Amino acid sequence: xxxxxxxxxxxxxxxxxxxxxxxxxxxxxxxxxxxxxxxxxxxxxxxxxxxxxxxxxxxxxxxxxxxxxxxxxxxxxxxxxxxxxxxxxxxxxxxxxxxxxxxxxxxxxxxxxxxxxxxxxxxxxxxxxxxxxxxxxxxxxxxxxxxxxxxxxxxxxxxxxxxxxxxxxxxxxxxxxxxxxxxxxxxxxxxxxxxxxxxxxxxxxxxxxxxxxxxxxxxxxxxxxxxxxxxxxxxxxxxxxxxxxxxxxxxxxxxxxxxxxxxxxxxxxxxxxxxxxxxxxxxxxxxxxxxxxxxxxxxxxxxxxxxxxxxxxxxxxxxxxxxxxxxxxxxxxxxxxxxxxxxxxxxxxxxxxxxxxxxxxxxxxxxxxxxxxxxxxxxxxx
Amino acid sequence: xxxxxxxxxxxxxxxxxxxxxxxxxxxxxxxxxxxxxxxxxxxxxxxxxxxxxxxxxxxxxxxxxxxxxxxxx
Numbered sequence: 045x046x047x048x049x050x051x052x053x054x055x056x057x058x059x060x061x062x063x064x065x066x067x068x069x070x071x072x073x074x075x076x077x078x079x080x081x082x083x084x085x086x087x088x089x090x091x092x093x094x095x096x097x098x099x100x101x102x103x104x105x106x107x108x109x110x111x112x113x114x115x116x117x118x119x120x121x122x123x124x125x126x127x128x129x130x131x132x133x134x135x136x137x138x139x140x141x142x143x144x145x146x147x148x149x150x151x152x153x154x155x156x157x158x159x160x161x162x163x164x165x166x167x168x169x170x171x172x173x174x175x176x177x178x179x180x181x182x183x184x185x186x187x188x189x190x191x192x193x194x195x196x197x198x199x200x201x202x203x204x205x206x207x208x209x210x211x212x213x214x215x216x217x218x219x220x221x222x223x224x225x226x227x228x229x230x231x232x233x234x235x236x237x238x239x240x241x242x243x244x245x246x247x248x249x250x251x252x253x254x255x256x257x258x259x260x261x262x263x264x265x266x267x268x269x270x271x272x273x274x275x276x277x278x279x280x281x282x283x284x285x286x287x288x289x290x291x292x293x294x295x296x297x298x299x300x301x302x303x304x305x306x307x308x309x310x311x312x313x314x315x316x317x318x319x320x321x322x323x324x325x326x327x328x329x330x331x332x333x334x335x336x337x338x339x340x341x342x343x344x345x346x347x348x349x350x351x352x353x354x355x356x357x358x359x360x361x362x363x364x365x366x367x368x369x370x371x372x373x374x375x376x377x378x379x380x381x382x383x384x385x386x387x388x389x390x391x392x393x394x395x396x397x398x399x400x401x402x403x404x405x406x407x408x409x410x411x412x413x414x415x416x417x418x419x420x421x422x423x424x425x426x
Numbered sequence: 427x428x429x430x431x432x433x434x435x436x437x438x439x440x441x442x443x444x445x446x447x448x449x450x451x452x453x454x455x456x457x458x459x460x461x462x463x464x465x466x467x468x469x470x471x472x473x474x475x476x477x478x479x480x481x482x483x484x485x486x487x488x489x490x491x492x493x494x495x496x497x498x499x
Contacts, residue, residue, distance in 0.1 A: 077438025080459025080470045088470065092442030108439045274469045275437045285436040285492075 045375040046412045050405030051192055051220060051353050052379050053242045053249060057306070061246055064305035065298050075294055077274040087297050094304035095287070101307050102237060102255050103228040108286040111254040112295050116219040117143040118268075119238035119254035122290055123215050124148060124186070126265040130155025132183040135212075137169050137198060138162045138391045139191045142384045144217055148186070157181075163391050166344040167196030175206050182212040189221040193388040193399065194343025195326070195353030197221070204233040213260065219243060220351055223306070224322060226315050235260050241299060246306030246406070251299030254290070262286060269293070318406055322352035325404045325413050329354050332417035338424055342392050342399060352408075355392075355399035358424040363400045366423055370400075374419040378402050431476040432458070433486075434465055434495040441470050444491050451485055453478060464497050473499070 047055050068090055074083030076091045095107040104110075113119040124147045128134065134148060138160050152158045161177050163169045169187075178185060185207040190197045200216055207214045213235040218227060222237075223244025229237060237255040241247030256262060263284065270282040271292030283289060310318065326347040333341050338359040344350055358366060367380035381398040382389050389395040404413065435441045441457065448455050453474060460471040474482055476498055486493060 077441065077469050080457070085457045085470055088438050088442055089445075092439055092446075095439065107443070108437065273437070275435075277469070278465065283436065285440075287439055288437045 045377065046408075046416055047377050048402045048404055048408070048412075048416060049377050049379050050408070051243065051383075051401065051403035054244065054246055054405045056407060057248070057302075058246055058309045060309050061248065061302045061305045065248065065302040068298055068301035072297070075274075076297060078272075078294075090297055090301050090304075091295060094300045097304050097307055098253065098255070101311065102222075103230050104255060105258050106286075109256040109258065111256065111287050111290045112300060113238075113252045113254055114250055114296070115242075115252040116217060116238045116240040117252075119236075119252055120144055120186075120215070120217060121147055122254055122268045123184075123236045123238070123265070124151060125268055127213070128156055128183060131157070133157040133159065133179075133181045134184050134186060135159045135161060135174065135177045135182050136186040137174075137188065139167050139169070139193075139196070139198065139388045140186070140188050140385070141192055141217065141219070141388070142386070143219070144186050144188065145385075145387055160387070163196075163198075165392050166342075167191045167194045167388065167392060168344060168349070169198045171199055171202050171206075174203055178206050178210060178212060180210045182207070182210060184213050184215060186215045186217070188217045188219075189227075190225070190351040190353070191343070191385070191388055192220050192353065193383050193385050193401065194355050194392060195220070195350035196344050197225070197349055197351065200234065201232045208233065220353065223310050224315070224318055224351055226319075229255060229257055233257075241303040241306065244310075245303060246309055247303035248299050251296050251303045253303075256286070262289065265290075267292070313406075321406070322404060323347045325408055325410065326350060326352045326354065328410065328413050329402060329404070329417065332414070333420065336417075336421045336424060339420070342394060352404045354402045355394070356402075357394060357397070357399050361424055363398050366400050366420075369423045369426075370416075370419060373423070374415075376416050376419055429476040430473050430499040431479055432461060432464065432497050432499055433472045433474065433482070433493055434460060434497075435472070436492060436494050438469055440491055441472060443489070444472055444486055447485055447489050447491065448472070448474075448482060453482060453485075455482075461497075461499070464495060
């Protein structure tokens with residue numbers, strides 16, 4: 045079997061991640077900080093150590109500005125629903141995933157003013173177009189760091205100063221980049237970073253987070269959920285202190301332990317090493333597919349400008365048919381269709397049919413890629 | 427007999443941060459369930475040797491860990 049669906053969820057996971065998850069249940073099974081006995085304290089230590097490692101990984105000074113969530117979608121919703129008011133203006137791109145688009149379209153019905161800046165057919169965003177869209181009435185700029193459909197990266201670092209110049213904040217959806225592209229909150233001046241644990245960060249599904257920049261005033265953000273925090277229990281109102289303001293209910297300590305192990309595994313291996321390997325695989329995949337008659341590779345063909353996500357269509361072949369033949373005939377697992385991103389498919393011209401998406405990961409070898417290319421050649425040539 | 431004090435914090439994250447900082451500095455500390463007489467909080471508090479109160483407070487202040495209250499046991 046060749047697993048090329050790492051953009052949906054990475055698989056397999058490093059053994060260290062599985063071990064950390066079993067270990068936390070065996071050794072630290074209490075409810076973090078709630079009860080005060082030693083198992084509860086041990087669980088709280090696991091959560092705190094993870095916070096510190098994640099803060100270090102994304103380079104923010106204050107670990108309490110790491111908010112654990114169930115996934116990137118949850119983190120994005122905290123910012124969009126907590127920060128924005130009717131009448132606020134939001135600038136976003138036409139490459140966004142529904143994790144961003146659906147909450148924004150819903151808020152639009154309640155008075156939000158939404159400006160979707162069109163991207164080019166390769167998924168790239170012209171910095172001049174977004175510069176024109178951002179003005180003094182813009183409250184928030186929301187951008188996907190790299191497209192989940194074609195892998196194309198958006199110019200986050202260049203957008204940040206444009207947003208800040210007029211007092212807007214920048215939310216980045218890093219679902220496809222955290223763990224494979226170095227992200228430094230201080231250098232890139234991102235205000236909110238939403239990430240998920242189960243893709244590039246090598247953790248399990250069900251854990252993600254929101255990183256809030258050191259300078260962002262959190263009193264302006266209403267929590268998405270309110271409830272028990274294990275702190276200030278005498279109050280019937282939600283506490284303002286971080287991270288508790290945004291973390292109600294018992295946290296997913298098994299997921300947090302797995303996420304931390306995944307991040308440490310990445311740091312040991314080196315994110316630049318991971319990136320270099322994925323770039324090589326991407327180059328080979330784009331070149332190999334482009335040489336097959338009848339195949340169109342979408343997105344930019346420059347591996348420097350993408351993460352390891354490649355989308356293609358084939359003349360006269362339905363994508364669902366290709367996906368099924370690759371799975372059943374060759375054991376190659378891809379994802380076909382719209383990838384929860386109708387706006388992105390409209391932008392690249394593949395709506396409503398969608399594409400076949402191939403996403404190598406850290407355990408994909410060059411042999412896997414060459415085998416996949418020849419299998420695809422056979423399938424589309426039939 | 428050692429006289430103890432207890433430090434209360436606003437969040438469990440602050441308790442964990444304080445524990446880590448103070449353990450690194452070699453202070454004899456222990457995390458205990460928050461004594462009921464000081465708070466109705468359901469969480470954890472940090473117990474310490476009362477004679478080291480000022481030094482401990484200094485470490486936490488320097489690191490920017492917010493203290494919710496300090497009491498002698």
